[in-house]
Amino acid sequence: MKLSSVSSIAFAFTSTRKPPPEEVRVVVNKKPTTGHPSYSTEIDPVSGSLTIHSIVPKGIEIQDGLYGKKLVATQKFHEGQVLYVGYAILLDIALSNAEKYFVRLYNHDGTFQTEEIMSTVHSVVDYDKLASDVLHDCIYQDDVAKKKSKRNNSDTSSSPGVFGLGQLPSSPSFPVPSIRQIYGFDAFMNHSCDANTYHPLVSRSSEMMSYQAIAIRDIFPGDEITCDYAFFDYECNGHEIEQCLCGSPKCRGKMMGFQGLSLQEKISILPYCELEIVSTFFRENNDITLLRSEIPPGVDLIVKPNDTHLVATRTFEAAELVFENKSTLIPTHDLSKTYVLECNGKYFLMDNLHHFIHRREYSEAVGFDCFMDHSCCPNTSQVYQDSTTYVVRANHLIQPGDRITMDYTSLDSLERVSFQCNCGSAVCKGLILS
Ligand SMILES: [Zn+2]
Ligand SMILES: [Zn+2]
Known part of the structure; x- marks a missing residue:
């Protein structure tokens, strides 16, 4: 070369x-x-x-x-x-x-x-x-x-x-x-x-x-x-x-x-x-904290500039478990640090405001699923089993290639992030205040 x-x-x-x-x-x-x-x-x-x-x-x-x-x-x-x-x-x-x-x-x-x-x-x-x-x-x-x-x-x-x-x-x-x-x-x-x-x-x-x-x-x-x-x-x-x-x-x-x-x-x-x-x-760059997250079978991360998203690689029936994940708790005073997420050999610079869920005492780094899209009619729901473990289940049939979506407003994050939704669903709320 x-x-x-x-x-x-x-x-x-x-x-x-x-x-x-x-x-x-x-x-x-x-x-x-x-x-x-x-x-x-x-x-x-x-x-x-x-x-x-x-x-x-x-x-x-x-x-x-x-x-x-x-x-x-x-x-x-x-x-x-x-x-x-x-x-x-x-x-x-x-x-x-x-x-x-x-x-x-x-x-x-x-x-x-x-x-x-x-x-x-x-x-x-x-x-x-x-x-x-x-x-x-x-x-x-x-x-x-x-x-x-x-x-x-x-x-x-x-x-x-x-x-x-x-x-x-x-x-x-x-x-x-x-x-x-x-x-x-x-x-x-x-x-x-x-x-x-x-x-x-x-x-x-x-x-x-x-x-x-x-x-x-x-x-x-x-x-x-x-x-x-x-x-x-x-x-x-x-x-x-x-x-x-x-x-x-x-x-x-x-x-x-x-x-x-x-x-x-x-x-x-x-x-x-x-x-x-x-x-x-x-x-x-020893000030960078590396977070590791493995993408489970059945889903995949599609990496595109400004449009990295999660898709299904197989069919999920309604109510079926799509994946289970565990988040990392980040103390509020560590939020000014730089975080890099590694998912199956791909690296991402974390946007600490948008990629983390902000709670009262701490913030949560979820992992590969921080790239899940929002939809006003999402095809998955998240249920926490304890403060860090949660399961994500299909709300209805998901086909291979479908984007896996969730409702950001259900996250109850302290950080209010507003954006114009283009999810295209019949019940789209338009301006979202998550
Ligand atoms: Zn050049
Ligand atoms: Zn919408």
């Missing part, structure tokens, strides 16, 4: 192999292997140049875009579908002069497509922010000096561009940290502030990583396949996108990594972020 489509320097190479220019030389200690035919690496024994052989998966095509190459879907991918399993080697460019490398692309049937020269600077993740227990065997800056002294005994120690710890230049043209993820065909995937794929990790060692590319929503033939750098890049240190050209209505204007987002944006993308980003987020 390259950093900025605008600054891409990849250019087409003729299929006749030419000796690589001097700056393409790369020195790595040993050839990493993937054990997978769709991605493999080759180091030229004479020139030392690195080549990634990469098969472009079925349903995906690399096309020329306005700002360089881009990935385009040639088939439909459903929300949640795995588009492909991707691979990348981890390369310490402080130990080599690997500013450039080759990517040789092949069609799905193995025939040669094209060869590109890529810049390692465009394949970046901030490893200094990553949890050391996950990357314990990875090469950190602290190790560079050790490795440098080892390398001093070898004949490559004089290679230009090989730096030791004390020698790392402060020039922004060579930003630290120096570990680069060297991708295959998906190095051409562009950033979007409204990305349609995310990439959960499958495995990672000190040399290799593999990940899935999963569709966040339905992707149609002709759609550009995009990712959001904030999903896996906490700081974007030294490779920020000052002016994002993703063109999405949700464009943030610039891409400064996860940490540059607003609290609301951070929480909304947490489900798609790498685990290190999620754990770093909660570590750095």
